[in-house]
Amino acid sequence: MKKLVLLLLLITAPLAAGKLRVITTIFPVYDLSRQVGGGLCEVSMLIPPGTESHSYEPTPRQIAGLGKCDLLVYTNPYMEPWIEKAARGAGVEQGNVINSCKDIELLGGGDADDDHDHGGKDPHAWLDPVNAARMTANIAAAFERKDPANAEQYRRNAKAYIKAFHEFDxxxxxxxxxxxxxxxxxxxxxxxxxxxxxxxxxxxxxxxxxxxxxxxxxxxxxxxxxxxxxxxxxxxxxxxxxxxxxxxxxxxxxxxxxxxxxxxxxxxxxxxxxxxxxxxxxxxxxxxxxxxxx
Ligand SMILES: [Zn+2]
Missing domain, CATH: 3.40.50.1980 (Nitrogenase molybdenum iron protein domain)
Incomplete structure (x- = not known):
């Protein structure tokens, strides 16, 4: 009996802590997610600090670890082209993989010079503060859906950061x-x-x-x-x-x-x-x- 109780405690412990487990890819979405989470979530960043992000891909060990998250937040498919395959490999449900730029129209080409257009889209949407605000709202919507008990707080946190981006703008x-x-x-x-x-x-x-x-x-x-x-x-x-x-x-x-x-x-x-x-x-x-x- 004692053993069973202990086992049950072990199984329910992470849920009892009540924290949404959020894994993010690179710094911009890491920062937006932790601002929205405001201590109610466990937010981590996949990319090691100090390393180049365009050539970054998660290690097999990191991919395996993705299976433990409630939400996987990334920038957009042009910044992290590996995301879908990694999420699939780790068994993360598609609905829990959050494209923070999903409703942002990504720019094509580069600096109005054909030399720089390699056919892809420009992934750096976060550098426009108005886009950063929109990404914050997208992330907050995913948090609210996944953790309705704390929805009000996520909304409040997001509102404050969105306001700060508009003031910066x-x-x-x-x-x-x-x-x-x-x-x-x-x-x-x-x-x-x-x-x-x-x-x-x-x-x-x-x-x-x-x-x-x-x-x-x-x-x-x-x-x-x-x-x-x-x-x-x-x-x-x-x-x-x-x-x-x-x-x-x-x-x-x-x-x-x-x-x-x-x-x-x-x-x-x-x-x-x-x-x-x-x-x-x-x-x-x-x-x-x-x-x-x-
Ligand atoms: Zn870049």
């Missing part, structure tokens, strides 16, 4: 409208399509396409260097978690300041434990853009 609009320059130079890949579209900016990158897989050609770098001189830029932006070598080399040629612009694909271990959020990254980006373009 207004701030960015106001700040950027005062910029004297509207073009920036970025020594990283094409991650800012949604952001520049929202705020009427443009940017130049020597990379090809929506991921940092291929090193830029010397020709592309030389073209960018010429553009920097022509525009009279004073700042070159470097990408998070990417070697600063290219930004440093371009900076040395033109006596430029190197500042970081983070597309928030992932964060360092230190930033993660320091409490960085998608919103705090947006704010830091805006400050750095202001330094270069005002």
């Amino acid at each position: 207004a701030l960015a609009r106001g700040t950027i409208s005062g910029f004297s320059k509207k073009k920036f130079f970025f020594a990283g890949h094409f991650a800012y399509g949604y952001f520049v579209k929202r705020y009427g900016l443009s940017y130049v990158s020597p990379f090809k396409g929506f991921s940092p897989d291929a090193e830029p050609t010397p020709k592309a770098v030389a073209r960018m260097s010429d553009g920097i001189k022509k525009e009279g830029a004073t700042v070159i932006y470097r990408e998070e978690l990417l070697s600063p070598r290219l930004a440093d080399a371009l900076a040395a040629q033109g006596d430029l300041t190197v500042l970081e612009l983070s597309a928030a694909h992932n964060v360092t271990k230190k930033d993660l434990s320091g409490g960085v959020t998608l919103l705090s990254i947006f704010r830091r980006n805006l400050t750095n853009l202001e330094r270069g373009l005002k």
